[in-house]
Amino acid sequence: MQTAEEFSKIISLHFSPEVVRKPMMYNLAKKFDLTFNILKAKISPREEGHMILELSGDLEDYKKGVSYLQEHGISIRDVAQSMTRDESLCTHCGVCTALCFNRALRLDKATRKILFDEDKCTACSNCTRICPVGAMQVESNGDF
Ligand code: SF4
Ligand code: SF4
Known part of the structure; x- marks a missing residue:
């Protein structure tokens, strides 16, 4: 946070x-x-x-x-640039937007989809902790 x-x-x-x-x-x-x-x-x-x-x-x-x-x-x-969203998992439930204080995750009112703007992401990891399906992930570039 x-x-x-x-x-x-x-x-x-x-x-x-x-x-x-x-x-x-x-x-x-x-x-x-x-x-x-x-x-x-x-x-x-x-x-x-x-x-x-x-x-x-x-x-x-x-x-x-x-x-x-x-x-x-x-x-x-x-690792901010290493935050990714698995589009096959994301259900666009919107839960993560409440904890993304940088508005990197936000609702697109027109499409009702949750948009992910990597440039605004500070890799605070709030979304990885709250996403119910584990769609938000921190990549480790194969180091682990
Ligand atoms: S909480 Fe997870 S499933 Fe829900 S919109 Fe965010 S990334 Fe997608
Ligand atoms: S890591 Fe933090 S800033 Fe980045 S999308 Fe998730 S909640 Fe938003």
Whole structure:
């Protein structure tokens, strides 16, 4: 969820075996007062790490936290462009529009269909949690 005070975004992190052993997430919370919700995490056989997490907090703290991760060699990708809707599953029930505060999901009054505008999506993941048929999905580009 995103309000004027609270910023929230889903990001994808890739990091080396050296970083895997460091308490980066702990530092992120402690140094920058950010909260995180790990959605997926995997360590490869070569001990490289990949994680998708929702990072929340004050916008300025969020920016500092992201810089901190990048300074430690963690590559970060915004997963907003990776939000997809499975058109074969979506029933256009409209439930998701109530929780899409960016109006990326909205009712087209003419067609009574729910439109999905990827450009307005901030990957807050509200819709993935509420969609009764699992039509809204976060893609992981085959990393998992
Ligand atoms: S809640 Fe799911 S099924 Fe309903 S309109 Fe949204 S994406 Fe489609
Ligand atoms: S489409 Fe879903 S993930 Fe994107 S902003 Fe709306 S509720 Fe959030």
